[in-house]
Amino acid sequence: MTLKIGVIGTGAIGQEHIARLNGKLAGSTVTAVNDINPDSARATAERYCPGARVHETGQGVIDDPDVDAVVVTSWGPSHEEFVLASIAAGKPVFCEKPLATTADACRRIVEAEIASGRHLVQVGFMRRYDAGYRLLKGVVTSGRIGEPLMLHSAHRNPTVPAHYVGDMGITDTFIHEIDVLRWLVDDDYVSAQVIQGKRSRHAKEGLDDPYVVVLKTRSGIVMDTEIFVNCQFGYDIQCQIVGEDGTANLPEPISVPLRHQSLAGQEIMMDWKLRFIDSYDVELQEWVQATVKGEVTGPTAWDGYFAAVTSDACVEAKRTGQIVPITTMDKPAFYR
Numbered sequence: 513m514t515l516k517i518g519v520i521g522t523g524a525i526g527q528e529h530i531a532r533l534n535g536k537l538a539g540s541t542v543t544a545v546n547d548i549n550p551d552s553a554r555a556t557a558e559r560y561c562p563g564a565r566v567h568e569t570g571q572g573v574i575d576d577p578d579v580d581a582v583v584v585t586s587w588g589p590s591h592e593e594f595v596l597a598s599i600a601a602g603k604p605v606f607c608e609k610p611l612a613t614t615a616d617a618c619r620r621i622v623e624a625e626i627a628s629g630r631h632l633v634q635v636g637f638m639r640r641y642d643a644g645y646r647l648l649k650g651v652v653t654s655g656r657i658g659e660p661l662m663l664h665s666a667h668r669n670p671t672v673p674a675h676y677v678g679d680m681g682i683t684d685t686f687i688h689e690i691d692v693l694r695w696l697v698d699d700d701y702v703s704a705q706v707i708q709g710k711r712s713r714h715a716k717e718g719l720d721d722p723y724v725v726v727l728k729t730r731s732g733i734v735m736d737t738e739i740f741v742n743c744q745f746g747y748d749i750q751c752q753i754v755g756e757d758g759t760a761n762l763p764e765p766i767s768v769p770l771r772h773q774s775l776a777g778q779e780i781m782m783d784w785k786l787r788f789i790d791s792y793d794v795e796l797q798e799w800v801q802a803t804v805k806g807e808v809t810g811p812t813a814w815d816g817y818f819a820a821v822t823s824d825a826c827v828e829a830k831r832t833g834q835i836v837p838i839t840t841m842d843k844p845a846f847y848r
């Protein structure tokens with residue numbers, strides 16, 4: 513069976529996902545699209561999925577009888593509306609991160625999914641599908657480095673666009689670590705602290721950059737992450753787990769070691785789209801296969817909710833300079 517997909521939001525990642533789902537991956541085709549900017553929707557359809565219907569609203573995509581499943585790649589604040597509408601229509605929905613921009617909104621999604629009685633929602637935390645992170649998790653679960661005690665990571669972007677403002681370092685960027693780090697060590701967070709770094713002269717007005725977030729887990733693992741979104745030199749994702757018997761590092765992406773103009777080294781990617789390109793492919797291919805079978809095998813609405821609660825705590829910790837507890841509702845049996 514070929515899964516017929518409707519996509520809401522035809523910006524940067526929307527176009528990327530449409531191109532994958534309509535040609536690159538097996539078992540899927542894009543039959544409908546929408547964007548609040550109709551020119552973008554039309555141009556995207558023409559270029560990546562000619563023949564797809566261009567709807568005036570996101571709801572039009574969800575209601576389209578020729579759409580079996582929905583992909584939401586619009587801006588974060590619109591996610592809740594489209595995910596809830598997909599659940600109401602009984603259609604599986606893949607929603608890019610964040611699931612929604614507040615923990616309350618994510619909770620409403622969790623409650624609606626449970627009420628529907630069907631697992632329908634997957635969140636686009638693609639790092640779980642990255643070959644390097646999967647190898648790292650394999651080392652942890654094998655027990656080779658003993659119990660994880662501490663974790664050091666870094667999320668560096670060379671620069672960020674003009675619309676990147678406020679606390680997006682947490683809600684848009686660190687949200688990836690929030691999900692992948694708890695998945696790596698199979699643990700949940702209990703507190704968050706944010707320590708400001710010395711401000712970079714490259715940070716535009718109103719944006720704190722860089723800073724370190726310290727998360728503590730239920731079992732006591734301390735995880736520090738540097739968030740530095742104007743680092744200039746590249747898109748650089750680092751992660752090291754310190755265990756009782758050794759350390760394990762996230763592998764660097766493959767690149768050719770160069771010796772050139774009195775420098776020996778390897779190039780660093782500049783663009784997040786390239787760094788995780790393979791993981792997006794694996795993520796959406798697995799989602800298509802699971803969706804056809806009526807299953808959700810990736811990050812769930814509960815994971816989206818947990819990430820949002822953690823992200824809210826980090827924002828508060830950044831504002832107050834205090835250690836902020838992370839408290840969620842009890843995990844519903846539906847997600848166990």
Ligand SMILES: NC(=O)C1=CN([C@@H]2O[C@H](COP(=O)(O)OP(=O)(O)OC[C@H]3O[C@@H](n4cnc5c(N)ncnc54)[C@H](O)[C@@H]3O)[C@@H](O)[C@H]2O)C=CC1
Pocket residue numbers: 520521522523524525526546547548549552570585586587588590608609610636637638684784788
């Ligand atoms: N998993 C990942 O690595 C990444 C995930 N993202 C997530 O994907 C989402 C989109 O990000 P980008 O593509 O980078 O942004 P973008 O700004 O390039 O595209 C977003 C598109 O959504 C459209 N849009 C906004 N509100 C809408 C509405 N109510 N109805 C229909 N269309 C609407 C905009 O017109 C725009 O074309 C965000 O939630 C972002 O956090 C983005 C980049 C990477």
Ligand SMILES: O=C1[C@@H](O)[C@H](O)[C@@H](O)[C@H](O)[C@H]1O
Pocket residue numbers: 669684685688741784
């Ligand atoms: O999701 C992403 C962007 O939205 C975000 O703005 C970047 O900081 C992240 O590195 C990228 O993976």
